[in-house]
Amino acid sequence: MTTNIPNPPLRQRKRRRGGLLPSPGWGYLMIAPALIGLVALYVWPFLTTFGKSFMDVPAFGPGTFTGVDNYTELLGDGRFWQALRNSALYTAILLLGLPVAIVLAALIEQVGRGRAFYRILFFLPVVTLPVAISMVWRFIYNGDFGLLNYVLSMVGVPGQYWVADATFTIYAVGAVGIWMNLGINLIILGAGLQSIPQDLYEASSLDGAGRVRQFFRITLPLLSPSVFLVTVLTVISALQMFDLIFVMLRSVNNTALADSKTIVYLFYEKAFVEFDQGYGAAIAIVLLMVIMAATLVQFRLQRRWVFYD
Amino acid sequence: MTDQFLRSRRLERAAAGSKASRHGEWVIHVVLAVSAVVMVAPFVWQLLTVFKSNREASQMPPTLLPEDPTTGAFATFFGSVPFWAQLTVSVSALVLRVIGQLAVAALAGYAFARLRFPGRKLLFGLFIVMLMVPSQLFLIGQFEIIRDLGMLDTIPALAIPGMFSAFGIFLMRQAFMSIPAGFEEAARLDGAGALRTFWYIMLPMVRPTMAALAVLTSLYSWNDLLWPLIVTPRGDRRPITVGLAGLQGQFGTDYPTLMAGAFVASLPLILIFLALQRQFFSGIASSGLKG
Numbered sequence: 001m002t003t004n005i006p007n008p009p010l011r012q013r014k015r016r017r018g019g020l021l022p023s024p025g026w027g028y029l030m031i032a033p034a035l036i037g038l039v040a041l042y043v044w045p046f047l048t049t050f051g052k053s054f055m056d057v058p059a060f061g062p063g064t065f066t067g068v069d070n071y072t073e074l075l076g077d078g079r080f081w082q083a084l085r086n087s088a089l090y091t092a093i094l095l096l097g098l099p100v101a102i103v104l105a106a107l108i109e110q111v112g113r114g115r116a117f118y119r120i121l122f123f124l125p126v127v128t129l130p131v132a133i134s135m136v137w138r139f140i141y142n143g144d145f146g147l148l149n150y151v152l153s154m155v156g157v158p159g160q161y162w163v164a165d166a167t168f169t170i171y172a173v174g175a176v177g178i179w180m181n182l183g184i185n186l187i188i189l190g191a192g193l194q195s196i197p198q199d200l201y202e203a204s205s206l207d208g209a210g211r212v213r214q215f216f217r218i219t220l221p222l223l224s225p226s227v228f229l230v231t232v233l234t235v236i237s238a239l240q241m242f243d244l245i246f247v248m249l250r251s252v253n254n255t256a257l258a259d260s261k262t263i264v265y266l267f268y269e270k271a272f273v274e275f276d277q278g279y280g281a282a283i284a285i286v287l288l289m290v291i292m293a294a295t296l297v298q299f300r301l302q303r304r305w306v307f308y309d
Numbered sequence: 310m311t312d313q314f315l316r317s318r319r320l321e322r323a324a325a326g327s328k329a330s331r332h333g334e335w336v337i338h339v340v341l342a343v344s345a346v347v348m349v350a351p352f353v354w355q356l357l358t359v360f361k362s363n364r365e366a367s368q369m370p371p372t373l374l375p376e377d378p379t380t381g382a383f384a385t386f387f388g389s390v391p392f393w394a395q396l397t398v399s400v401s402a403l404v405l406r407v408i409g410q411l412a413v414a415a416l417a418g419y420a421f422a423r424l425r426f427p428g429r430k431l432l433f434g435l436f437i438v439m440l441m442v443p444s445q446l447f448l449i450g451q452f453e454i455i456r457d458l459g460m461l462d463t464i465p466a467l468a469i470p471g472m473f474s475a476f477g478i479f480l481m482r483q484a485f486m487s488i489p490a491g492f493e494e495a496a497r498l499d500g501a502g503a504l505r506t507f508w509y510i511m512l513p514m515v516r517p518t519m520a521a522l523a524v525l526t527s528l529y530s531w532n533d534l535l536w537p538l539i540v541t542p543r544g545d546r547r548p549i550t551v552g553l554a555g556l557q558g559q560f561g562t563d564y565p566t567l568m569a570g571a572f573v574a575s576l577p578l579i580l581i582f583l584a585l586q587r588q589f590f591s592g593i594a595s596s597g598l599k600g
């Protein structure tokens with residue numbers, strides 16, 4: 001049924017365009033707080049970091065311009081490459097957790113009763129302090145009396161010093177990262193799943209398609225935009241990981257920390273513990289470039305596998 | 310005739326499918342239950358450890374239930390950590406940041422969504438660019454500003470940078486844009502000015518988004534470690550995260566005490582989450598952004 005809405009009388013339309021619309025002044029006034037904050041606390045600091053990355057800055061007092069010295073030093077610094085490798089490995093481990101999240105999200109959508117219960121359980125780590133989570137896992141990973149080694153010993157696997165032996169640290173921290181972020185991924189993927197039209201499933205089951213077939217033929221392709229979103233977000237946040245390392249590995253006598261630092265950990269240490277801000281700034285700029293490159297590559301690749309209808 | 314026959318065949322197949330799916334339901338619950346156990350096991354282990362003595366917590370093989378349950382860990386924790394002071398700092402910084410973020414984001418989000426002024430697109434673009442830059446790029450400069458203003462070790466120092474997150478503005482702009490223009494036009498025709506329209510007509514309609522933003526901002530504020538670590542060098546006004554991280558240096562492998570601290574510090578936000586689940590879920594779903 002078509003409803004017949006009369007056009008507003010000409011006089012009123014004219015008035016709307018003229019006096020009743022707020023003047024641009026309101027617009028500027030309303031964005032003023034945001035704009036002042038943005039320029040003072042984001043744009044300016046960004047320029048500061050960029051500028052300092054080309055300077056040698058002592059702990060106090062002004063710095064001196066040294067060109068690309070910080071960057072050449074960085075590229076020749078084994079600890080920097082180690083940190084980059086650690087961050088990349090951690091990110092890769094978190095990406096390996098995504099298929100688990102996809103399957104779990106699909107399963108949770110399938111259950112009728114208990115769906116809310118599972119959602120809450122899987123979300124608990126998201127609302128728990130990361131520092132607290134790290135402390136609990138550090139205890140579980142303890143090489144001498146940790147729960148993990150005990151459980152492993154029951155099935156005959158020898159125990160390890162998970163957070164005190166650099167062979168294992170990134171894997172151990174990565175497992176916690178997967179566990180910690182699962183809840184967030186389930187929410188985003190769950191929202192994507194709910195937007196898939198239900199009649200597609202009904203039609204395909206009338207044609208005799210089983211659940212597994214439906215998952216690969218309907219769910220996965222139609223969920224791919226959400227999977228893409230989760231992938232991009234996971235990479236961005238994983239490349240910035242700091243607190244898990246800071247809490248799980250840092251202690252006076254943990255020698256594994258030296259080989260397990262991530263980019264942001266190295267940045268923190270250089271800029272705010274050793275107060276070598278020029279070098280720290282250069283690390284931050286490289287981090288920005290790495291994240292931008294990783295995101296760009298993913299947007300390029302999405303054409304091959306993301307399905308938009 | 311053939312049509313009817315085909316339809317009945319289809320229905321039969323569909324019925325067979327649903328029988329299979331009832332069987333599948335069982336498998337699904339087993340998989341989910343096992344995963345759920347993995348998810349909560351660390352929390353359970355933490356709770357069990359809290360009531361053990363340090364000696365019992367560090368023996369191999371470990372005991373499952375505390376042999377001689379004690380609340381000594383809590384006593385040690387509260388006796389050696391200024392927990393209430395840290396809690397006050399965390400809560401004050403959170404409240405300040407949430408109020409500031411909501412005010413800044415609602416005003417700017419509305420202006421970007423609804424008002425026309427020269428340079429609007431350019432300025433919004435600037436916000437979006439800053440949204441994509443990782444937070445570490447701002448830390449050095451933000452630290453200098455806070456230090457030069459003599460604001461190190463203060464609560465505003467913890468809260469202020471987070472108030473101006475471009476993400477909040479983006480979220481609020483999206484919310485305002487989804488409101489049909491008719492509401493606003495009606496208000497204006499009735500003679501309401503820009504501010505009145507904003508406050509009485511538009512703001513109440515984006516309340517769910519504001520709730521989601523508030524919850525998300527709280528989560529970031531409560532969990533943040535790196536920024537508080539940087540701006541509280543003196544250490545007498547530290548939030549819970551920094552205090553908890555420092556606890557480890559103090560207690561080393563006294564795990565019952567550490568677990569007690571981790572538990573007490575996590576509890577407030579977990580309780581708030583249980584009360585406001587929907588806002589948390591919609592906040593995460595709308596953002597997808599992680600802190």
